[in-house]
Amino acid sequence: MSEAAGKRSFSRRPRAERMEQIEAAARDVFSRNGFAAASISEIAAGAGVVEGTIYKYYENKRDLLLTVLQRWYESMIADYVDQLAGVAGLRNRLRFVIWRHLKSIKDNPDLCRLFYAEVRGSDDYYESTLYRLNREYTNVLMRILRDGMAAGELRPDLSIALVRDMIFGGIEHHVATFLARRGELDVERAAEQLTDMVMAGIVQPPPAPASLGLEAAVRRLERVAERLDPPARGEQQDTGPC
Amino acid sequence: MSEAAGKRSFSRRPRAERMEQIEAAARDVFSRNGFAAASISEIAAGAGVVEGTIYKYYENKRDLLLTVLQRWYESMIADYVDQLAGVAGLRNRLRFVIWRHLKSIKDNPDLCRLFYAEVRGSDDYYESTLYRLNREYTNVLMRILRDGMAAGELRPDLSIALVRDMIFGGIEHHVATFLARRGELDVERAAEQLTDMVMAGIVQPPPAPASLGLEAAVRRLERVAERLDPPARGEQQDTGPC
DNA sequence: TGGATTTGATGAACTTCATTCATTACGCTC
């Protein structure tokens, strides 16, 4: 124990500030190496701190990861609802949700990979704050779907939850090669295709795309007939308010 | 070094047999504890072997996991194509693929969880045998979709890969709560709903949903004609069996 | 202002595992 040379001197920071430093370093190291290959010592070095200090603020390595991802999720949700408020129409809103999800994946592939691989699917996930945030996030889509159903724009026999699963699951599988750094991700194109595919599946086909035009045509022909044979029998029952 | 008491005595098995023992034990321990919490020592004990022995057969812990999952995947694929050959019709074949995937998840949730959490999404996955097996597995679906497209049963503008992603991604998200031991999985029901949802999305709408309405329209036009030329010729041929 | 108290920070020690390796012994062949 050679404490003769120089006594150690360290900077002492308020709790919040130090946590920011640690979380920033953790985010960086986790992003670059993944969870398993990330070492507490590297995170500590990045934060200008010693290993033991980290355990003053976080239960363990995993707790630190969850905190980092939680911050990210919170920032994702922040202006979500507000932005969506500016989008009108079922299809546009659906497309926006899909587009925004794709975009956040493209913007933060590393954190996304961590969430997919390390958090979701682990035992403690359903008790975590991250799970609650995820519910909040996906509930935005659920509400859109419910509204669309109530408005008669969607098939009434749909399982809303299954639609959600297909959308987020489809997105996740679609971005897999991108997340593996083995392919590009065209957000616009994917959003368009996915929206189209989901819509064409869940949108109730309009009663008669051709029948309106046809209806009008027949109407006019019937009127022609009436001119020839003025007072015919009343036959305008299935046209609605005539 | 107290080797006085009793010299150690161990059973010496042929390579293949010992590997089976180890893999069986590994499958069990991995299934119960997950990858991280599974210890080589427990696997070794289960196989009636000492830790070091395992490294005579497998590179490392992860290689052992991959081998276990590989065996499972191989057994899954074994009779897949044969079974599918007995199913006719696009919708039935699609439903069978979805149903079978759901069923294999329900039958082996633990291995499935391992695959989702530990393998798929890791760096070396795309170079692994497991990836090739997965491609082989999903290609069965791809072929069905291509055939359906060639036959004009599916929309020609579809991205086949995206349909695949929506199906397998949708399934994965749907079974998440089951895999987390927090819900049941109704294979039949889910298969039906998913098939329906996907089909209604990707199936080209029958040429004329309005054709019935057209039938009515023609009817009315015929009546118009009758007004003009009262006793017309008999023209009820396209009404089906009259 | 200066001592007491609180709390941030330290870093060495501890623990748990995966992994390695020098050594041992089983089983087969000539």
Next chain:
DNA sequence: GAGCGTAATGAATGAAGTTCATCAAATCCA
């Protein structure tokens, strides 16, 4: 049954997460 190839051993190694007794900076208070 001697010798050889290979299966098997188990103690040693090393890396990484976690703990803890100790110290010091900041704050409080008389």
